[in-house]
Amino acid sequence: MMKFTKIAVAAALALVSTMTLAAGDAAAGKAKFAMCQGCHGANGVSPNPQLNPTLAGKDAAYVKEQLNAFRSGKRDNATMKAMAAGLTDADVENLAAYIATLKP
Numbered sequence: 561m562m563k564f565t566k567i568a569v570a571a572a573l574a575l576v577s578t579m580t581l582a583a584g585d586a587a588a589g590k591a592k593f594a595m596c597q598g599c600h601g602a603n604g605v606s607p608n609p610q611l612n613p614t615l616a617g618k619d620a621a622y623v624k625e626q627l628n629a630f631r632s633g634k635r636d637n638a639t640m641k642a643m644a645a646g647l648t649d650a651d652v653e654n655l656a657a658y659i660a661t662l663k664p
């Protein structure tokens with residue numbers, strides 16, 4: 561019984577640390593967002609939403625999915641494809657974590 565409890569606690573801790581890693585680093589994402597602001601606005605609120613969508617208010621899972629779709633070409637947009645092409649998997653996680661903190 562004691563042994564089982566220890567294993568369960570270790571498994572739970574391992575799961576929590578994996579989830580924290582997968583969530584991305586919002587501070588690193590903020591630094592990376594410097595290259596996005598020109599179109600999407602300083603706080604993710606676009607000054608010209610007809611042209612470039614507002615990103616504030618979009619959740620991390622959605623942003624991550626769209627960035628990966630631009631990277632793969634599944635979502636076809638020349639501008640965003642060029643922007644997303646230079647991003648690593650970690651950049652995508654971090655940007656998604658940061659964008660999810662922005663208020664519309």
Ligand code: HEC
Pocket residue numbers: 592593595596597598599600611612613614615623626627635636637639640643644655
């Ligand atoms: C030169 C202007 C420009 C820059 C710079 C730019 N974007 Fe975009 N972005 C766009 C446009 C235009 C769209 C709309 C694409 C479409 O119609 O499919 C878009 C769409 C998006 C979307 C999808 C939004 C939605 O509502 O589905 C995300 C997410 C996004 N951009 C993130 C970023 C990130 C992160 C960066 C910086 C790494 C960035 N963009 C830099 C112009 C830009």
